[in-house]
Amino acid sequence: MTKVINVENIITKFGNTLIHDDLSFSIHKGEIFGILGGSGAGKSTLLRQLIMLQKFQSGNIEVLGESLRGISHKSAHKLRQKWAVLFQFGALYSSLTVLENICLPLLEYTELPKGLIENMAMTKLSMVGLSSESAYLYPSELSGGMKKRVGLARALALDPELLFLDEPTSGLDPSSAEAFDKLIVELRDMLGFSVIIVTHDLDTIKSALDRFIVLQNKKICFDGNYETAINSDLTFLKEFLKAN
Amino acid sequence: MQRIKIQYLNAVNLKVLIANDWTKESLANTNSIEKDIVNLFDKTIVFDFTDCLTLDSAGAVEILRIKNQLTKDRCSVTCVNLQEDHAKLLSFYEKNFHDKPELPPKKYISIEGIGKWIIDGFKGSGDFLSFVGEMLFALLKLIISPWNFRFTAFIKHVDTSAIQAIGIITILSFLIGLVVAYQSAGYLTKIGADIFIVDISVMSVFRELSPIITAILIAARSASSFTAEIGTMKITEEIDAMRTMGLDPFVFLVIPRVAAIIISMPFLVFVADIAGMAGAYLVSHFQLGISLNDFIDRMYLEISVNELYVGLGKSPIYGAIIGIIGCYRGFQATGSTHSIGKLTTKSVVSALFWVIICDAIIAVALTKLGI
Numbered sequence: 001m002t003k004v005i006n007v008e009n010i011i012t013k014f015g016n017t018l019i020h021d022d023l024s025f026s027i028h029k030g031e032i033f034g035i036l037g038g039s040g041a042g043k044s045t046l047l048r049q050l051i052m053l054q055k056f057q058s059g060n061i062e063v064l065g066e067s068l069r070g071i072s073h074k075s076a077h078k079l080r081q082k083w084a085v086l087f088q089f090g091a092l093y094s095s096l097t098v099l100e101n102i103c104l105p106l107l108e109y110t111e112l113p114k115g116l117i118e119n120m121a122m123t124k125l126s127m128v129g130l131s132s133e134s135a136y137l138y139p140s141e142l143s144g145g146m147k148k149r150v151g152l153a154r155a156l157a158l159d160p161e162l163l164f165l166d167e168p169t170s171g172l173d174p175s176s177a178e179a180f181d182k183l184i185v186e187l188r189d190m191l192g193f194s195v196i197i198v199t200h201d202l203d204t205i206k207s208a209l210d211r212f213i214v215l216q217n218k219k220i221c222f223d224g225n226y227e228t229a230i231n232s233d234l235t236f237l238k239e240f241l242k243a244n
Numbered sequence: 245m246q247r248i249k250i251q252y253l254n255a256v257n258l259k260v261l262i263a264n265d266w267t268k269e270s271l272a273n274t275n276s277i278e279k280d281i282v283n284l285f286d287k288t289i290v291f292d293f294t295d296c297l298t299l300d301s302a303g304a305v306e307i308l309r310i311k312n313q314l315t316k317d318r319c320s321v322t323c324v325n326l327q328e329d330h331a332k333l334l335s336f337y338e339k340n341f342h343d344k345p346e347l348p349p350k351k352y353i354s355i356e357g358i359g360k361w362i363i364d365g366f367k368g369s370g371d372f373l374s375f376v377g378e379m380l381f382a383l384l385k386l387i388i389s390p391w392n393f394r395f396t397a398f399i400k401h402v403d404t405s406a407i408q409a410i411g412i413i414t415i416l417s418f419l420i421g422l423v424v425a426y427q428s429a430g431y432l433t434k435i436g437a438d439i440f441i442v443d444i445s446v447m448s449v450f451r452e453l454s455p456i457i458t459a460i461l462i463a464a465r466s467a468s469s470f471t472a473e474i475g476t477m478k479i480t481e482e483i484d485a486m487r488t489m490g491l492d493p494f495v496f497l498v499i500p501r502v503a504a505i506i507i508s509m510p511f512l513v514f515v516a517d518i519a520g521m522a523g524a525y526l527v528s529h530f531q532l533g534i535s536l537n538d539f540i541d542r543m544y545l546e547i548s549v550n551e552l553y554v555g556l557g558k559s560p561i562y563g564a565i566i567g568i569i570g571c572y573r574g575f576q577a578t579g580s581t582h583s584i585g586k587l588t589t590k591s592v593v594s595a596l597f598w599v600i601i602c603d604a605i606i607a608v609a610l611t612k613l614g615i
Binding site: 132 | 337
């Protein structure tokens with residue numbers, strides 16, 4: 001299996017506080033991979049480092065064969081078009097309508113004719129399960145779940161190879177959360193991208209993740225799938241999976 | 245690279261060969277629906293994908309667009325010889341294919357629009373009045389139980405709104421005093437009335453320029469920041485949180501801000517007066533050779549202390565206008581962060597607007613009263 005992300009010996013410090021102490025893991029192509037951990041365990045920091053929003057002090061991260069340490073502006077720019085991020089609250093541009101939000105990456109990065117772009121955007125909107133009536137709404141007129149779906153449609157606009165999701169089901173009701181998990185799995189099966197999810201939703205962990213790591217005490221305390229985690233004798237892990 | 249080739253099998257049956265790459269890159273700058281294909285009517289068409297190499301979402305949607313157009317033109321379309329993953333992709337996108345919905349009708353200026361605008365205007369003033377009412381009610385509560393006054397917040401706002409503004413107010417007033425004196429100096433020497441420079445500059449600075457310059461600066465600094473602060477708190481539901489805890493946002497947020505501005509305005513205007521005088525004196529001295537003693541004597545003898553009192557007296561009114569409008573606009577924030585930017589603009593503009601209207605009214609009233 002090809003590795004899409006390879007993390008080697010990452011150490012992160014904020015001032016004098018150590019956040020990550022020597023993390024190493026890798027993510028394979030087509031996998032739905034979870035980054036789990038309690039609040040403040042540094043999950044989001046790790047995600048931000050993977051998508052070049054935050055620096056790390058030592059070690060190396062390789063994404064799609066490109067090393068993030070000392071990456072040139074040009075290759076960083078190229079890399080950013082191959083991945084997409086869904087932020088926790090959708091991070092839709094509030095001055096643009098839903099349709100414009102989804103069209104934006106296509107308009108910026110492709111030379112496709114406008115009509116085709118709009119058709120593509122409408123198709124992606126329907127892929128994430130939203131009706132075409134919402135196309136001309138502004139983000140402030142959407143519910144939290146709809147915002148996330150639109151954010152997902154925008155993330156899918158450029159057919160990314162990697163999809164990063166930051167707590168995709170937080171703030172959704174259980175049935176919407178389940179539907180969202182299903183949607184992610186379905187899209188992955190259909191489009192074949194790899195997904196990296198930061199979450200602590202137990203249902204997502206059970207139903208969507210192929211494999212996950214658990215961060216605790218600045219280190220990775222578990223790396224594997226749900227079955228092995230349940231059967232392992234790490235008390236912390238059992239508590240974590242039960243408590244969530 | 246040709247992506248589409250049309251073969252006529254007979255008059256009604258034809259075959260369209262889909263070849264090469266159908267991706268975002270290869271479809272760049274093409275006219276979306278290929279020209280020769282859109283003029284076909286009532287045909288039976290087979291899309292042959294044998295030579296299709298790559299297909300991504302752009303390619304799939306493009307093919308679906310063509311297919312859609314043909315179906316509209318009463319053609320029947322079938323796809324054959326697809327690679328397995330292309331077939332999967334195409335059917336997935338086909339299931340979700342959608343045209344852009346009709347744009348909701350645009351609003352033009354109409355009689356209805358004008359009426360709505362006027363009614364909104366009335367509603368707006370109603371909202372403003374109820375805001376002022378709520379504020380006065382909170383004030384009343386504070387007068388009855390003054391220990392509830394948020395003194396720390398008040399001091400903090402005096403610091404950020406007034407004390408930190410002293411520097412810029414001093415510099416600007418100094419320059420204004422200097423400019424007024426400088427502009428008048430030329431004319432006054434012409435008619436040999438050098439000493440009148442004191443009357444002109446002192447009167448205009450004390451009565452009009454200092455209060456207005458101070459109000460403009462405070463509106464720009466504080467009305468905007470009040471709106472942005474309170475607006476953000478509204479959007480992040482902090483104000484709702486306060487209300488549910490039984491804490492009156494007017495007592496906590498509005499009164500300390502408005503009080504801080506009202507109370508500090510006269511002091512700021514006084515500072516502005518001194519700076520303006522300094523500017524005027526500088527010009528009188530170097531341009532017209534008036535000594536400090538002469539300057540002060542003339543001021544003492546000829547200019548009524550009322551000039552000073554008028555300027556200082558009207559400044560708290562300006563302060564109230566600025567503070568109340570700044571807070572009121574903040575409370576209007578709804579939904580998106582976008583609204584805060586708009587409201588901040590509105591708050592500064594309407595604060596200045598009403599300050600100047602008020603200034604005009606006061607000027608006329610005082611002249612009629614002979615002050």
